[in-house]
Amino acid sequence: MTGDLNNLFVRAHTKLYQLLGGRGVDFGGRVILLTTTGARSGKQRTLPVMAIATPSGNLAVAASLAGSDSHPQWYHNVLRNPTVSVQKASDQYSATAVVELEPERTLLYELFEQGSDQFTGYKNMTTRVIPVISLRRDD
Numbered sequence: 141m142t143g144d145l146n147n148l149f150v151r152a153h154t155k156l157y158q159l160l161g162g163r164g165v166d167f168g169g170r171v172i173l174l175t176t177t178g179a180r181s182g183k184q185r186t187l188p189v190m191a192i193a194t195p196s197g198n199l200a201v202a203a204s205l206a207g208s209d210s211h212p213q214w215y216h217n218v219l220r221n222p223t224v225s226v227q228k229a230s231d232q233y234s235a236t237a238v239v240e241l242e243p244e245r246t247l248l249y250e251l252f253e254q255g256s257d258q259f260t261g262y263k264n265m266t267t268r269v270i271p272v273i274s275l276r277r278d279d
Contacts (some may be wrong), residue, residue: 179219
């Protein structure tokens with residue numbers, strides 16, 4: 141997908157998710173909306189991302205960027221500004237983004253792989269270690 145087409149898809153998916161409370165556009169409850177604060181711009185950025193439930197009851201996201209050799213921009217945003225907003229269906233809340241260290245990162249990434257073969261493909265497409273970020277609910 142070209143950059144412009146991908147951006148259009150992300151914006152449209154985000155708006156539909158917000159309007160419908162995730163119903164029908166959350167891919168079986170696996171997609172959430174993650175809002176980060178831009179590392180350089182300070183602007184709020186919202187995008188749909190795949191998430192898994194962690195054994196501790198939080199959600200986690202993988203900074204896979206579809207197997208790219210670079211991290212997605214939102215990953216740099218959460219490193220700089222770990223306070224994020226999460227929307228899962230109609231549930232919206234503030235959370236703290238925590239980059240998982242080993243061995244938890246590998247254990248959580250294996251949960252992504254169990255949920256979707258895409259994540260095994262992403263891992264095999266890149267030489268970088270794909271970060272996993274837990275979204276620890278603030279309330």
